[in-house]
Amino acid sequence: MAEAEEAPVWPVLAIDRQRRGSLVDQIVAAISGMVNRRELRVGTKMPSVRQFAKVNGVSTFTVVESYDRLLHLGVLSSRRGSGFFVARGGPDTASPTGHAICPSAFPAGFSAAVDALTPDLYSGQSDALPVGAGWLPPDWYGESTILDAVRHAMKIPAGRLRGYGHPLGFPSLRQHLAHALSAELGAVEPEQMLLTHGATHAFDLVLRTLTRPGDVVFVEDPGYSNLLALVRHHGCVPVGIPRTAAGLDMEALAQEAAAQHPKLMFVNTVLQNPLGTSLSQAQAHRLLALAEAFDFWLVEDDIYRELAAPGEASLAAMDGLRRVIRIGSFSKTLSPVLRVGSICASSSLIPELVRVKMLTGLTTSEVNERAVFDAVSSRAYRRQVERLAQQLAQAGERAQERLQEAGLQPLARPRGGMFVSAGWPQPATPQRNGRAIAERALRAGILLAPGEFFSLRAPDTPWFRFNVAYASEPLLLDFLRAQS
Incomplete structure (x- = not known):
């Protein structure tokens, strides 16, 4: 031309x-x-x-x-x-509810702060106080259980060193998971379990398998930060469905579903990241009804299930794995270092997920999967998880009190788990927003996770996701008081 x-x-x-x-x-x-x-x-x-x-x-x-x-x-x-x-x-x-359906991966001007903060949030090697991190202090996990499991896994039979491992993942761990989930979901076969390199890898496989560039994907807003970027990386159009202290905005979801015809929706049913809330049984039933009416998949991010109270809503259990895909992980109950996650789905969907897994990375680490199996099948594991849930509940109550004393208000009251989200009610300004405060915190030796990490557009007020294990530290509280 x-x-x-x-x-x-x-x-x-x-x-x-x-x-x-x-x-x-x-x-x-x-x-x-x-x-x-x-x-x-x-x-x-x-x-x-x-x-x-x-x-x-x-x-x-x-x-x-x-x-x-x-x-x-x-x-x-x-x-x-x-x-x-x-x-x-x-x-x-952009949409009938007024939500922008595809802004940049982070608000304009925020990418530099993301580049600076995100690696430290995941590496665990920074000397800064990891208030915004998604992992707990090592002694909270039960170090002896994990170390014993890793040592045992390293004694892998010599014959297993010849191949890449089973495409679905270590058979003993899949059998254990299928048996455990059958008590909740109904009969689950080991062939319905696919092991992954953590939950994020599972999300990636689902997107690669079920979507094409240009497909609309619903996400919670606020929601898991890596997922928002991953959806865009695959060329899909993320549409944010508001998640508040009251749960999902079902009216907005119904309007968006009618207008956008999504291919799938990711939802964190219990102890949602970053709010720490759980959907009610009524909301879960309504969500399933909307997915049925508008014919889209539901991907249930269920990695916090073991830390939640018994009886919380489960989309996979209600649906019987017809249009729900359940994602699990052990990073919150064992250790994020092991990088073992799982997909539980219908028998008809698993073969295509396996094909994509093999195309993009062959198999997953059998050594890691053996270590997880050894840990979760031990008698000590259930007691360890119960202690961890209690420890998190106590730390969460303490964190909420300390943050309010420092002048912050919670976005929601968590039902347990690792996170409390809180901030100031005053409108954000160019000088006083999540990004600016996080950068000042980094210079003070504190890693914060601002609301911009978890939202499709810049939050109206400055807020942060706090890891309850570190949220009562004097260094953090003194810094926050200075910002009020």
């Missing part, structure tokens, strides 16, 4: 080469912001890669990567031989 037929020359974007964060991050944030403000309308043709690079003084490689990320985010679409176009409108027109 001739240059004269391309989109009009753009003004130069405000790209700060001295600012922390990549040029790609800045370009993606700038264009996403223009789309959200409706400065760019649906169908607007973007400048060619060469034209954009020339106008803004960046390399064509930078533009290609920026456009590629905007394609994955659903902000742009491409047409072979025609170029790139704006694929969606601003937040006011």
